[in-house]
Amino acid sequence: NAGVTQTPKFRILKIGQSMTLQCTQDMNHNYMYWYRQDPGMGLKLIYYSVGAGITDKGEVPNGYNVSRSTTEDFPLRLELAAPSQTSVYFCASSYSGTGSAYEQYFGPGTRLTVT
Amino acid sequence: AQSVTQLDSHVSVSEGTPVLLRCNYSSSYSPSLFWYVQHPNKGLQLLLKYTSAATLVKGINGFEAEFKKSETSFHLTKPSAHMSDAAEYFCVVSVRSQGNLIFGKGTKLSVKP
Numbered sequence: 259n260a261g262v263t264q265t266p267k268f269r270i271l272k273i274g275q276s277m278t279l280q281c282t283q284d285m286n287h288n289y290m291y292w293y294r295q296d297p298g299m300g301l302k303l304i305y306y307s308v309g310a311g312i313t314d315k316g317e318v319p320n321g322y323n324v325s326r327s328t329t330e331d332f333p334l335r336l337e338l339a340a341p342s343q344t345s346v347y348f349c350a351s352s353y354s355g356t357g358s359a360y361e362q363y364f365g366p367g368t369r370l371t372v373t
Numbered sequence: 374a375q376s377v378t379q380l381d382s383h384v385s386v387s388e389g390t391p392v393l394l395r396c397n398y399s400s401s402y403s404p405s406l407f408w409y410v411q412h413p414n415k416g417l418q419l420l421l422k423y424t425s426a427a428t429l430v431k432g433i434n435g436f437e438a439e440f441k442k443s444e445t446s447f448h449l450t451k452p453s454a455h456m457s458d459a460a461e462y463f464c465v466v467s468v469r470s471q472g473n474l475i476f477g478k479g480t481k482l483s484v485k486p
Binding site for chain 2: 262298299300301302303348350361362363364365366367
């Protein structure tokens with residue numbers, strides 16, 4: 259049982275480049291999330307999904323896109339990378355959604371630098 | 374609106390002494406509250422959670438937290454710090470009407486030998 263896995267671990271992008279951050283979970287969780295963590299700050303929600311085919315914006319969605327074609331996978335796409343997107347990105351999953359007792363399980367993170 | 378305030382950005386203790394990390398929350402609903410720990414260059418790990426059952430919650434590695442509704446607090450404690458406790462700790466509230474968790478800004482715990 260691997261839990262939540264993310265690839266790559268590190269990436270350096272030039273301004274304007276595009277990339278996809280991969281996230282996979284093997285716990286059969288319905289809910290999946292993408293967060294970013296900036297230095298000295300807590301995590302902020304980018305997008306989330308309550309099941310395959312359903313996604314919704316979080317607090318900071320601009321500059322990102324997501325898709326959820328399967329229960330297991332929830333990739334995050336950066337179309338035109340900007341320096342403001344330099345951050346550590348965490349993917350998470352949970353059995354149920356908010357207001358419930360079901361905690362979120364986090365991946366190890368992807369450290370992205372845009373120069 | 375829901376919010377979380379961690380009252381200390383950095384706490385330093387000596388090994389073997391008690392740990393207190395403070396957290397206040399604001400929520401329109403009965404909240405679910407969590408403490409997560411993040412070791413350097415690692416993902417987040419759940420320490421403990423409050424879900425409207427017992428107000429004193431015990432977690433992993435000897436940590437516990439007490440939910441005090443009258444004070445809107447959920448402070449994290451440990452009787453005796455260990456060097457391996459050095460990490461960043463996040464207090465988190467679950468938002469019922471939205472699909473996300475609200476994170477505090479974190480408290481960095483340093484443990485001196």
